[in-house]
Amino acid sequence: MGKRPLFILAVIVCALAPAAPAHASLLTGVLPGLVSPSDTPATCDTKTSQPFARWGDTRNYVLVPGGSFESGAAGWKLNGGAKVVSGNEPFYVRSTADRYSLYLPPGSSATTPPMCFGLGDWNARFFSVGSGTVRVKIVVKSLLGVVSILDGGAASSGSTWRPSPQVGLLLTNVTGLLAVDSISLRFVPANTAGIRIDDVYLDPWKSG
Numbered sequence: 536m537g538k539r540p541l542f543i544l545a546v547i548v549c550a551l552a553p554a555a556p557a558h559a560s561l562l563t564g565v566l567p568g569l570v571s572p573s574d575t576p577a578t579c580d581t582k583t584s585q586p587f588a589r590w591g592d593t594r595n596y597v598l599v600p601g602g603s604f605e606s607g608a609a610g611w612k613l614n615g616g617a618k619v620v621s622g623n624e625p626f627y628v629r630s631t632a633d634r635y636s637l638y639l640p641p642g643s644s645a646t647t648p649p650m651c652f653g654l655g656d657w658n659a660r661f662f663s664v665g666s667g668t669v670r671v672k673i674v675v676k677s678l679l680g681v682v683s684i685l686d687g688g689a690a691s692s693g694s695t696w697r698p699s700p701q702v703g704l705l706l707t708n709v710t711g712l713l714a715v716d717s718i719s720l721r722f723v724p725a726n727t728a729g730i731r732i733d734d735v736y737l738d739p740w741k742s743g
Contacts, residue, residue: 586628586736587660590698594658594738599720600648602661602735604635608645615643624662624696624733636662636733639669639724649676649717650737658701659720661735663692667726671702674719687720692730701738 583595601609604619617640623633637645663669671687690699702720720737724730 584629586734587698589626592660592698592701596660596736596738598629599659599735599737600650602647603629603633604637604733605630605633608637610648611637612646613643614645616640617643617645620731622731624664626662626696628662629734633734636731637722638729638731639722640729641724641727644721644723645732646674646721647719647735649719651717651739658703658738659687659736660701660738661690661699662696662733663690663699663730664694664696665692665724665726665730666694666728667692667724667730669699669730669732670723670725672721672723674721676716676718678716684721689725696733 581597583597585593586596587594601607601611608617608619618638619635620638621634622636624636627633639645659671668689668691670689673685673687675683675685677683687702688700690702720735722732
């Protein structure tokens with residue numbers, strides 16, 4: 536069975552689908568009462584592309600809201616000195632007119648706006664440069680105002696821009712306790728120097 540877009544089911548998923556990590560070790564915290572259902576609604580983009588095809592990844596991705604940083608970091612939550620700076624990843628996978636990226640100094644973090652997602656496998660990828668690694672956290676918001684923070688792993692960076700590995704997570708019905716409203720991705724540098732990221736994409740398709 537081929538890939539099926541789950542955007543059509545976004546309303547049903549957001550209203551009814553309970554979620555939990557496929558592997559219990561990925562669950563790093565459950566923080567009640569931090570987010571209310573009245574916060575910023577999830578963004579559901581449907582414009583797809585294959586930005587990583589030249590690296591052998593022909594999945595269809597959508598750009599994370601504000602993920603090119605060409606209009607600043609609208610909707611993102613930036614902490615600890617994270618900021619948009621001049622200088623784009625050199626592959627210009629979104630547009631040859633792009634000119635900006637996001638700088639993450641030590642101790643900082645950057646969180647995407649809330650996004651719709653589908654039950655099943657999904658992957659995120661981005662570009663980075665800098666000495667060290669950047670950790671990716673998945674912030675899962677429930678309709679009940681509960682936030683679960685899942686560990687999406689770490690991506691190593693180098694002295695030149697390169698695409699990250701696929702950041703994947705399987706959200707399945709395990710506990711039946713959380714009605715999922717949206718997810719966000721949080722980027723945290725795990726190094727003593729700064730890291731820059733650019734062109735953050737999400738593959739929100741279910742494989743079957």
